[in-house]
Amino acid sequence: MQPFNFQVNLKGIIDLLSNHLYSDPGVFVRELLQNGVDAITARKRLGQAFDGEVKVEVFSSHSISITDNGSGLTEEEIEQFLARIGSSTKREEQDAADDYIGQFGVGLLACFVVSEEIALVTRSAKDGQALEWRGKPDGTYTIKKLEREVSVGTTVYLKAKADYEEYFEYYRLSGLIEKYGQYLPIPILLIEDGYEQTMTVPTPPWRMSGEEAMAFVEEAVYTKPLDIIPLESRLGGARGIAYVLPYGVSLQDEKRHRVYLKNMLLSDKMTNILPPWAFFVNAIINTDSLRPTASREAFQENELFYTVRDELGECIKRYLIELADSNAELFERIVMIHYASLKTMAVEDDELYALFIRHFRFETSYGEMKLADIVREHSSILVAATLDEFRQVARVAKAQNLMVVNGGYVHDLDLMRNLPSVLEQVTVQVLNSLEFASRFEELSVVEQREARPFLDLSDELLGGYDCRSLIRWFEPADIPVLYNTNQDMHFFRMAEESEREANALFAEVVRTIRDDMYEKPHARLCYNYNNPLVRKAIESGDAELKKASIELFYTQALLLGNHVLGAKELEMMNRSLLRFMNMGFDAPEVRS
């Protein structure tokens, strides 16, 4: 049997790789710089003494050349590596601890995105023959031996394709070189009309002192960060800085960390190099040992990647722990601005929880307060699990000297529930809004007897709305009734609606869930005996007036509590309002 090879459409493959692997045409600059730097590293390994440099020269008519004085290529190496996609001179040593940046040997393909032809002149440091290689995106290439004198190294010539001229302009190139290569350890020179500019800077941010880094960030992003956190991961050979943002950021915002691989920019919008809770900092990080993906715009998310991420996260934690001691004022400011991020951290980490919890602010029945102040005054705390429940009780709670914390915001419930783990003397209870009113002062036996018929009438009128009535004496007096529901109220309405609508089989399913898996919640309407109107309603001998007052108390309470009024409830409200209007007009002084 004769084996056959697959036929590959080379042009198609080159097009696919060059146009679809990279997200931005400008990456050809990165690939070329990288080849240059790697070639210089390779020549140094040969033991040759020289000062490595890469020169990028801009010519008129949208052409450029990139020259390095690195190892150059022999004819054999050209055949082997340039003309074979997927190979690279660096491949064999991929797993060794190496100084190379590149890996894939597909880097040159990025040039076909912006240019119709790649011309390359090279002389290897190993043999003296100067060679010229020309490759086209259809997969054809030529190799020519050059007679003229060429110095050791490689020069790549490119001419812009239509629509890509911009990438060959000086301003654009300088921007791209600065973006990708400004921290490379080998000088990069940009030349136009004989003017030379060094594009690399001597000290990358991850080697700067705290003050230098502060000034650097301020210049780069136009705002002064609150502080600089040094980052280091020994396992991942990563170093960097995280700067604490001077303004609050939303949890939903995408993070944009700048990450360098062996001093070359890999991505300026990497989201996941720090743990997800660290959204109050932006980072600039350089790493030696994480593996990039083929497009070299992100890292492979392997175990090492997560280990590095954890180590970097640990740096931020340590920093905060030390800061609490060394600079209490700054610590306070960071907590104040970045409470959302720090609350997320505290939920995840017990040590940080203990450190932060006293500094966090919470919405309470006494207004917004720091936890330290909350626990100074109150050793017994109620937490409302939802914003809705908090709103139901907040105003009344304060009047009864009850400390209720709103646990409806992200993490606040968890944070409050864990409180006894660090403050043993404090008790924290999750508020049961239905039983909340039972905490108020009970009436005397005589008063209770007096109010009984009124409550019975109320139960009779509101029974159809799953609402039960009670009466207590509470502050403030201007609130006639307190209406409480619990979290399951809406669900129950929904279940009833489903049961009514559903086919026989599913009506049975819904009934089983409702009856066998849940207890039916009743809303509670608590009348305030401290309120003069309520007293008048109780004392009134007019049955119709009593009924209208109950209906109006109830519907008013629904409206004030932002509850949805059903058609029947709306009708009830209208009816009782009109009755009162009528009574007003019929009153003797109006009639006269």
Added chain:
Amino acid sequence: MKQRFDELRRSSWGMSDARQKLLVLEEMIGIADRWLTEEDAYQVRIQYMSAAVEAGARERLLVAFAWCLSRFERSPGDFSQHSLMWHYKWVLNEIWRMPEFSLEVIGRVFEDFRQKCLQYGYSLRPYYQQQVNFMLSQGMVEKAREAYKLWRAAPRDGMADCRACEQNLFGSYLFRINHLKRGLQTLKPILDGKMSCQSIPQNTYSKVIVPLLKLGEREQAAVIAKKADRDVKGPMFLEEHGTFLEYYAVTDMKKAVKIYNDTIRYGLASKVGWDKFNYLLSVRLFLREWGKKKRRKKLAESDYVTLEWLDREIAGLAEAFNRRNGNSYMDEYMKDKDKHARRLVEAYRPE
């Protein structure tokens, strides 16, 4: 009212807490039912069904579905048939987890789904797939095997689960019939990160721990547990939390405490018998390990969650399932779990 509805919808988008989101959607449904269009009421329920699963309140999915199904049956042209059937498939995956439903009712629901698949021209692949789970939950391995064969033979179409979910279930099934190595091989593409979806690989991680320990692959188990520690979050994964709670109760008590404190309220809030049963079994193992030493630290809900309480709850749930299933499979199931617990302790603390 439309304004309030839109306001709630906006706030629901940014909510990271699944339970809170569910409450907001319930209020939206209330408003839509009374004041907005049928279309609004239907669509918000579709959204609600995913939220219910995420919040671990799977029974609520059934309630929303019942309403949608009836609207669909009344005017099939007005709503997406595919979307409805897709959610119906979820119903099949949930209903047997609740011992409150009799086999008769579950059977009728399965049959209704089957009829509708035939009526609308869908493959019966998801029907058989759900049968496998349902049969296994009753310990009916032979019937599960039959359903498994039919499942693999039925053609894949737009109603089939995503490939990652299917692959995950192939593996789980193989574990159940004790083909451990084949099961691990089947799940390899998932563990290598080559297949994933919303619940995969999180669910897979918990599935492979027991087989790995049975095969003595402790290092691999440790790697998986570490990955899970990073990815398995939230009330959606109650059973999964249990698996790792067990694992860490024996290997790293500090981590176990963290998992317990973070997840116990999900366990207490859960009304889904199967998930709760499995989770509580793990909590019991954890508490027994915890109780072996004198501890100063208090655990969350320590007044409520005691060994006695757990014994009562677990026995009650096991009894409910046995009664429903008309057999005593849950006793066997618990024995198997105990065996696993011993295996864990032997593997990591061989004294």
